[in-house]
Amino acid sequence: MRIVLLGAPGSGKGTQSQRLVERVGIPQISTGDLLREAVARGTELGRQAKEAMDSGRLVEDSLVLGMIRERLGEPDARRGFILDGFPRNLAQAHALDRLLEALKQPLDAVVQLEVDSRELVRRIAGRRSCADCGRVFNLLTSPPSGAGAVCPKTGAPHRLMQRPDDNEATVAERLRVYDEKTRPLIDFYRARGLLQVIDAEAAVDEVTARLAQALRVPALRAPKRAAGARRGAAKRARKPAKKKAAATAKRTRASRASPKRRSTRTRRAKAPRAGAVRGARRRKSTRR
Numbered sequence: 001m002r003i004v005l006l007g008a009p010g011s012g013k014g015t016q017s018q019r020l021v022e023r024v025g026i027p028q029i030s031t032g033d034l035l036r037e038a039v040a041r042g043t044e045l046g047r048q049a050k051e052a053m054d055s056g057r058l059v060e061d062s063l064v065l066g067m068i069r070e071r072l073g074e075p076d077a078r079r080g081f082i083l084d085g086f087p088r089n090l091a092q093a094h095a096l097d098r099l100l101e102a103l104k105q106p107l108d109a110v111v112q113l114e115v116d117s118r119e120l121v122r123r124i125a126g127r128r129s130c131a132d133c134g135r136v137f138n139l140l141t142s143p144p145s146g147a148g149a150v151c152p153k154t155g156a157p158h159r160l161m162q163r164p165d166d167n168e169a170t171v172a173e174r175l176r177v178y179d180e181k182t183r184p185l186i187d188f189y190r191a192r193g194l195l196q197v198i199d200a201e202a203a204v205d206e207v208t209a210r211l212a213q214a215l216r217v218p219a220l221r222a223p224k225r226a227a228g229a230r231r232g233a234a235k236r237a238r239k240p241a242k243k244k245a246a247a248t249a250k251r252t253r254a255s256r257a258s259p260k261r262r263s264t265r266t267r268r269a270k271a272p273r274a275g276a277v278r279g280a281r282r283r284k285s286t287r288r
């Protein structure tokens with residue numbers, strides 16, 4: 001499955017990509033993450049990208065395209081990928097088209113995560129990521145909790161950091177750049193019949209369910225967990241089943257005791273259709 005996730009900063013592309021990685025098992029390719037890594041490692045690419053990133057502008061196309069070409073050529077991307085934060089303008093979208101055509105790997109879908117701009121600013125203010133494993137959290141909408149509060153890299157609680165470009169001034173510029181350069185991609189992919197728009201202004205789980213439905217990915221399949229956690233989940237899953245069985249038995253007993261309490265569906269199923277009644281009356285009168 002080859003997917004592009006489109007959406008403004010703070011629309012949840014990173015969080016939803018991570019969830020898709022867990023459910024579909026294909027890599028997330030985030031140009032923002034790759035660029036931040038290059039900056040942190042102090043490479044030439046990172047040095048060239050840093051200024052634009054710090055001010056909220058787009059990094060030069062040639063740098064981003066070189067990085068994407070290299071990443072899509074890696075073996076794990078042959079099974080598919082989720083592009084998060086790329087393409088960001090029409091030139092990048094055309095270049096991606098050409099690249100995927102050469103690789104004979106066309107896109108399957110482009111999903112636009114739609115969120116109101118005031119909500120975007122609120123979400124960005126709460127956004128934190130783990131300095132060690134890079135996992136993205138939101139103090140307001142998806143804080144670390146349960147088994148997910150432990151960093152898989154260090155075994156200690158996540159070390160939460162705020163991105164340097166998540167400050168007020170840079171965020172305003174990033175949102176402006178999104179409207180000017182990235183928003184036109186919605187029409188670009190709509191014209192190609194690839195676009196799906198989902199309302200992403202809901203709880204994280206609900207957005208995942210909508211995304212899964214749009215992409216036809218089994219929504220409720222739990223991500224792979226440790227055996228202990230799986231046993232706990234199985235136990236929790238059995239409980240409602242028991243409750244359900246008890247409720248069904250109670251309903252059956254009640255309907256036997258009082259036929260009036262049959263559900264509407266049962267009543268409809270048992271009641272003869274109007275046409276059948278008329279037919280029966282006609283047959284009766286002919287016999288008379």
Ligand code: AMP
Pocket residue numbers: 009031032033035052053054056057058059060061064084085086087088092165174
């Ligand atoms: P993100 O993590 O996707 O919000 O990206 C953070 C910053 O990295 C952006 O504000 C841009 O400066 C830069 N960046 C990320 N992806 C791209 C891209 N596809 N093209 C140009 N610049 C990008």
